[in-house]
Amino acid sequence: MKKTLYTQVEGGKGFYLLLAALGAILLAGLGAVYHMEHNGHWVTGMNNQIVWGMPHVFAIFLIVAASGALNVASIGSVFGKKMYKPLAPLSGLLSIALLLGGLTVLVLDLGRPDRLIVAMTHYNFKSIFAWNIILYNGFLALVIVYLWTMMEKRMNRYKEAAGFAAFIWRLILTTGTGSIFGWLVARQAYDAALMAPMFIVMSFSFGLAFFILVLMASYKMTCRPLGDVILARLKNLLGVFIGGVLYFVMVYHLTNLYATEHHGVEAFILRDGGIFTTLFWFVQIILGSLLPLALLYHPATGKNRTAIAIASLLVIIGGIAQVYVILIGGQAYPLINFPGFEVSSSFADGAINSYSPTAAEITLGIMGIAVALALVAVAVKVLRFLPESLADEAVDPHHKA
């Protein structure tokens, strides 16, 4: 196999147009942050019942996707699959970018973002949130080291070790993200050990979908060859991950459906929940899982690049819907403090809580994606992340045209 040659991308008109578009979203996002933080959260749709809203949906989605985006590199370095090795630098870069995008949103939604330094200096080590702060920072540091070992010749001999460490770290990190919900004993929709592994499989799927899209877009925009062999590998893997997420979602709901205690929340999400039911069945399951599976595996569409791109995009949309259903749906269903009783109060006890996100919250969330994409765009311009060619003969020495 020929040695892979990595180069910076050329900064053409398209590149600067892309940066300008992302910059405009960033500006709009910063405007939304100013609006929310200057006035206070009363300008948002969030309240004392739905305490985490749209910004958190995007933040959690991006953080989950971030750890998954590193998988492509891990498959090369930890599992020794040669074909994935040229993709490793982009994989590492995308994981850092997505994490920073997610964290930006999370931090800018805080009630007191000015106290971020407090979160770095005061730790309650029983809090999974506090652990996550350490896990996120550690992940950034480890992946940067991993990238350094890949991109600096003298450090090459350490890249397997760095890749292995980053892989283990990312598994712990997503366990931490899932446990934000898994360890909430009070709420009907959470309090499940399954949340941690489910979030890990979700990360595989969302992260890879993001990776495929960024890979296809950057190769198309820079007119670099991207062969079918590598795309076929990636899309087949995405299909496996989509199936994995479906399996975990099924086990979660079946377990809840078996326990009478949870029939209320299950009926709410699966049948009576209005927007949540629609998002679950129509967006998460049909549009975000079954349709991409069909697109990726059907002989008529499985080799079609547009179909692969659409399938990846649908996985991302389905993933955002899934996080929305878990996060907002889980809060919309009331706490059960008095089983067997009809409950009412001035504080929405016993009531289904409603949430209408405002434009500011949605803009802040989308800003997270823009931050991630802008970071990737700038990084591939200034550093050598992208292989010159991912044509079939470049990635597979045994390939016969």
Place this chain on the structure above:
Amino acid sequence: MSDMKQPEQSRRDFLSLGAKAAAGLTLAPGVVLYTVAQAKPDDQAVSNINRWGMLIDTTKCANGCDACVTACEKENGWGNSGSEKHSSVSQKPQWIRKVELRHKETGEQHSLPMMCQHCETPPCVDVCPTGASMKRADGIVLVDRHICIGCRYCMMACPYKARSFQHEALTDQSPNAPRGKGCVESCTLCVHKVDAGDGTTACAQACAAEGHNAIIFGDLKDPNSEISKVVAKYATKQIRADLGLNPGVRYQGI
């Protein structure tokens, strides 16, 4: 350092002398005012000798009465006594609320106040990343408004929905409760009254003033306190006892 402490020390001694004098203040022969004796000097840390709690007798709690809520609002400066101008009803904080219950099968009805249950092992304290959510040694669960970053994870974790987020800037806060935009707040068990040695809370006082006496405040570790005597004699309940959090607030009659 010790030199610097001396003036402060003598001031404290003087104040303490005053407190001692007040503790045994004889109003009339045979009538001695003892309440001030419970006041803890400000330089003395709270200890786990006490476990403050409340017992709410739902059979005495009147449907439609919200004297406890109004008293808490006034005492701590929220709700009708707060300065919120913009927050919607679902965004306005509620430290205490009246909950109406009706059993689906039997139709039995109850009315009761819900507030922070001051758990022995509070989930809000477990999840708080900075330690702003904390429990004092005497069992009172509070938010340290200096290090609360407004992440609201405690609100996700609380089984009783006892906490509220402050959605807007406030003015003229009550000195009893330092509330502010972007932080989380909840019932403090009238910690300022407890520390002043009042031996009661605004809600319990208001309930008694209405003649209901549905709320008993007291020290669960003092076997001679009224609350200890009642919980030792009658069946009382902790809400969501299945979670094993051992709340300091108990209910009778449900």
